[in-house]
Amino acid sequence: MQDLQNKEQELKALQNELAQAQDSLENNFAKHMAEKTDEKLEDLFFSNKEEFYKAVLIEQNNFIEETIGKTYDKAVALNDEIHSTKSKLELESAQKAFLEKNPDANMQEIIAFYNEELPPKYKRELDSLEDALGFFESLYSLYKTFKGEKEEEKAEVEEELPKQVVGNPSSNDAFSSGSNSVMERF
Structure with a gap:
């Protein structure tokens, strides 16, 4: 904790x-561009404005990545980790309350039932529940x-199966003649 x-x-x-x-980004970028502007970039401004703006935007993206990119990525990863930890703690707490x-x-x-046997329709419904304890109670239900x-189906299947037939082979001529024809065996 x-x-x-x-x-x-x-x-x-x-x-x-x-x-x-972010508050100082515009001023810092303006200073950066003033220092970085050379004759080639100035010539682009007068000769090909589209290429000039592309060059400025590329430089702006690089500047943003250099100044706040790593910090932003670290903040996103940390936020995800915190969210994951909180979710895990909430789930463990709900599981404990459910087991009580x-x-x-x-x-x-x-x-295992949830992961392997539960139809996707029910999984979606359970996953949409906000309350973790409600999730476990619904899943248990x-x-x-x-x-x-499944227990009822097993009982029904066992009841429907025919009894094993015990008897003596018939004295049919097909068996005694040694015929190998499938149609004549029974």
Whole structure:
């Protein structure tokens, strides 16, 4: 938890640094271009304005990348990491609360059911839930429903299977004559 707070403070510092850099970006770029402008660029201004503006825009993009690019990338990565950590903590907390409510639930089986057996339609519905505890409760309800149906299907299949026939072979001439014709064997 302390690590998460440190990362949040670091992110806030990076965001402040980016805000300050963006405030001074135009002035700094103007100074940069004044220093960088040479005769070739000045000639482009008078001879081919389109090429001149392309050169200025390319230089502006390079300047932005050099000045705030790394800081921005670091802030985005840190923000993603913080969001991921918070989501993980929320999920673990919801899972713990769910298991307290449902001590007989087997999380490995439920998660395997979610990953391997649950139809995509239900996955989309579950994934759209905002509440992590609601997610687990809904998933458990679906798990029990689907597993209950499978148990019923197994019982029905066992009931529908015919009994094993025990008997003696008939004394049909087809068997006694040694015929190899498939149609005559039975």
